[in-house]
Amino acid sequence: MSFSTLGLSPEILLAIGGQHYSDPTPIQSAAIPHILQGHDVIAEAQTGSGKTLAFCAPLVQSLKKSVRPRVIQYLILVPTRDLATQVAMTLEALTKNTTPSIKLAVLFGGVSINPQMLHLRGGADIVIATPGRLLDLIDHNALSLSFVRSLVLDEADRLLELGFAEELQRILNLLPVARQNLLFSATFAPLLNELATKLCQSPVRIQVPATETAKPDILQRAISVDASRRTQLLRHLIKMEGWKRVLVFVATKYSAELIATKLRRLDISAEPFHGELSQGKRTQVLADFKASRVKVVVATDVAARGIDIEDLPVVVNFDLPRSSDDYTHRIGRTGRAGASGLALSFVTADSHSQFSLIGRKQGVDVRLESIPGFEALELPIKAAKISDVNGGVKGLRPSKKDKLRALAAQQSMSTGKEE
Known part of the structure; x- marks a missing residue:
């Protein structure tokens, strides 16, 4: 036709x-x-x-x-x-x-x-x-x-x-x-x-429907990593894989600013992208990204809709999205116009349940990988209760103290078994 x-x-x-x-x-x-x-x-x-x-x-x-x-x-x-x-x-x-x-x-x-x-x-x-x-x-x-x-x-x-x-x-x-x-x-x-x-x-x-012939050619991967080592892992992957352009999704504008700053200190050109930036700044960041003057854009979900960047090879979920729908829109920034793309998610100790639920909603089973030198040391922490509302990953979650107590208990149990 x-x-x-x-x-x-x-x-x-x-x-x-x-x-x-x-x-x-x-x-x-x-x-x-x-x-x-x-x-x-x-x-x-x-x-x-x-x-x-x-x-x-x-x-x-x-x-x-x-x-x-x-x-x-x-x-x-x-x-x-x-x-x-x-x-x-x-x-x-x-x-x-x-x-x-x-x-x-x-x-x-x-x-x-x-x-x-x-x-x-x-x-x-x-x-x-x-x-x-x-x-x-x-x-x-x-x-x-x-x-x-x-x-x-x-x-x-x-x-x-x-x-x-x-x-x-x-x-x-x-x-x-x-x-x-x-x-x-x-x-x-x-x-x-x-x-x-x-x-x-x-x-x-x-x-x-996203049939095999119609859906974008996007390879989905997931890496288990401690939260504190995600930035170093991102730098390692950019260098080792030779990525020329990467869109990194985070949960908050503070994280966008912080991670972009850390990457610049690691000699990687990076800019934040979030709703608090002026329109002029957002336009400039996208122009620099499309022209490869900036290698990494660290963005909140404001970039998950309506941003069409040709030849964007990699999308990274530094923080997992709150819903399966948001995951769909995030990874849809790559693999456009017949090109292939890579969608990579970092899965930390407190986001395993979230990752599993997104996988079930997506109907995909993405195997968790480990990168040598960046193996996760923290054990997965289960949320007290997770309620999937309208595709979202929401509900009652343990407090920071609860997570620390659970982690200590799990590590103690693990140590006891090894002995």
Whole structure:
């Protein structure tokens, strides 16, 4: 199947060809015709499967001729500014040579609101926005949603996970009742299914399973290591394996800053990447990473969605994610566009249970390895209780004192057996 069989116009096909796309991916083949026909669509497909182009191409083709002042016809809501930028890049490529010209507005926080207000003077045809900044601009009377024809929720599950539910409801109340609704996500938790049921009218449901032929070529590995030796192990692997570019995921912005600093002291170029950085700094870090001026980016989960880096060979879970869904999105940063990739997880004494649960949810059995010279000395500590809620690894966990007591008891038992 080719893009020409999906009902796309010659103008859109030319733009797609200019981006060096070959044949449509399964999600693109399934979704594009239904979107062109005006149906509501609920689409689930793995990270890196081409979801962005799947909704951008038909929307650009269906855009009505602009009037003056322009009115917002399409609203695309995303959870992070980085994903907003990524979607905008796809739309800019598709609209570069359209006649008449199409005006895009990319709206997110972390930067001054004034330039965005100025850009919205005279209106816009398509808005890509994070919910909070969109509502700020609405409160400033900078835009209206009264004429929106299509609403897109991109990475819809993340919108709910990040606490946007209340803001999302405020936005929905401002939209016309008669509109097209498009929900795209790599994972659909129960809460998202509930939203989809309320939002959509007779939707077309599309689910593209990660089959052996369709799923990315990602080798998953896991290494057992003491928590205190992870940075040294990371340095060792970078040097020994000759990795040219590595995306390292950690749990907190503090860890991102700390580990990046430690790596620089070990003569490895590294930068942190998290939500507290200015937009200018985040843009610069990604540009340096893509250009190989920086070898390692140490990031929180803000980089797990919407960051598309060509030829990213390695992703490392320095800290394990809190949920199986987050694990999916993290490792999906590698093995993109037909390339192969490596996803490596560090498993410490207090994350064995978490690692096992993620493995069960993923349906994979990744064998724990040991690296000579970095063998784990601490024994695994079992959590007091683990509750898997919506794919998450949450619940009651032992305190630090409890962990130390358990470790001491286990070591004492082990010593007794050896004697």
